[in-house]
Amino acid sequence: MKLGHIAVLVGGLLTCGAAWAESTVYITPYLGYSFSNSVTDENDIKIDTDNDAHYALGLETDLYNGRAGLYISHQPNTVEGFGDGSFTYTHFQSSLRFETFERLDTYFGASMGATIVDADWTENDLFFSAGLQGGAEYQISDNFYFVVEARWLGNLVDSDTITRCTLPTGTESCNIKIDSKWLTQFQTNVGFTIAF
Structure with missing residues (x-):
């Protein structure tokens, strides 16, 4: 991981630290599965990012009728013909929480x-x-929760971006452009929250 990326992660944690000093802190490790849309090359050939497992971490604190904090998710993936890569999301998030039943909250x-x-099909990182x-x-208890969630994640990508690449055979090259302005993923997650 590049030094600048690490600085973004550390800066986000430090920014949230002051809010967590006097409130309940919620730490949620997740495991999940991501579903991705596709990109298209200059010949309109679809290049699909494989759907794949991911892991994530949520760090939150109470804020009014909900929570606010940081969400970090990492998904290694493969694009057939282009090799391995990954998506790492670093988001500030907030949610409203609703007490649906006595021990069950829902949130949005x-x-x-x-x-x-980190992928061969784009020059932007x-x-x-x-x-x-x-x-x-x-x-489950005063400080322990079971969580299920779904997420839509969209990446703003310029549709005019074209990247040149070399196929694994080494003798052919290609151009790849993004199919739309939003490269999207849907995630399903399960996790356990620890509150302290």
Whole structure:
């Protein structure tokens, strides 16, 4: 990971630290599965990013009728014919929470931040991104919760961007352009929240 990317992560954590000093802190490790849309080359050949597993971490604190904090997600992926790569989302997020039943809360929220892209099909390694999330949280004990959630994550990509690449055979090259202005992913997550 590049030094600038690490600085963004550390800066985000330090910014949130003051808010967490006097409030309950929620730490949620997640495991999940991501579903991606596709990109298209100059000959209109679809290049699909494989749907794949990801892991994530949520760091939040109470804010009015909800929570606010940081969401970090990493997904290694493969694009057939272009090799391995990854998406790492770093978002500030907030959500409104609703007590649906005695020990079950539901929530809906939004996030925005940056996506660090490590892939051969793009020259850019940092995209603006935003997302929406919704889910449910079951309280197992005073400080322990089970969480299920779904997220939509969109990366703002310039549709005029064209990247040149070399195919694995080494003898052919190609141009890739983004199919739309938004490269999107849908995530499904399960996790456990620890509150302290």
